[in-house]
Amino acid sequence: MTTHEFFVDMTCEGCSGAVTRVLKKLDVKFDIDLPNKKVFIESDKDTDVLLETLKKTGKTVNYIGPK
Amino acid sequence: MALKTNLFSVTLSVEGMTCGSCVQSIEQRIGGFPGVVRIKVSLELKNATVVFDQALQSKESLAEAIEDMGFECTLTETTT
Numbered sequence: 001m002t003t004h005e006f007f008v009d010m011t012c013e014g015c016s017g018a019v020t021r022v023l024k025k026l027d028v029k030f031d032i033d034l035p036n037k038k039v040f041i042e043s044d045k046d047t048d049v050l051l052e053t054l055k056k057t058g059k060t061v062n063y064i065g066p067k
Numbered sequence: 068m069a070l071k072t073n074l075f076s077v078t079l080s081v082e083g084m085t086c087g088s089c090v091q092s093i094e095q096r097i098g099g100f101p102g103v104v105r106i107k108v109s110l111e112l113k114n115a116t117v118v119f120d121q122a123l124q125s126k127e128s129l130a131e132a133i134e135d136m137g138f139e140c141t142l143t144e145t146t147t
Contacts, residue, residue: 014085018137021083057137058092
């Protein structure tokens, strides 16, 4: 398993809540760091798949790299 | 005839929005969908009013799109 680090432009609990819900649908282990606007996802899925899922929330998303 | 007959307006209740940026991201994303003519999201009323072309979108597809973004969305009332 690899942990991937993403930057997601979240500004409030509503934003992180939205991210939580889309990731739950994907069935992956993840951790959200709201103050630092980071999302850590533990998954063997392709990073493009994870990136697309995060982008569904309509927020700015950048892939930082494996942790 | 003021409007095209296939234009339709729907109000969807949206749960889970807490700030202006949530509202903005919904308006931007859904507003960019094909067939969506106009969208107004209200944080206070917790709903989204969408005017759309029935040939390209449906109430269900719009609700699903908002669900997909991570918000709880239910169909409430429909007006023509």
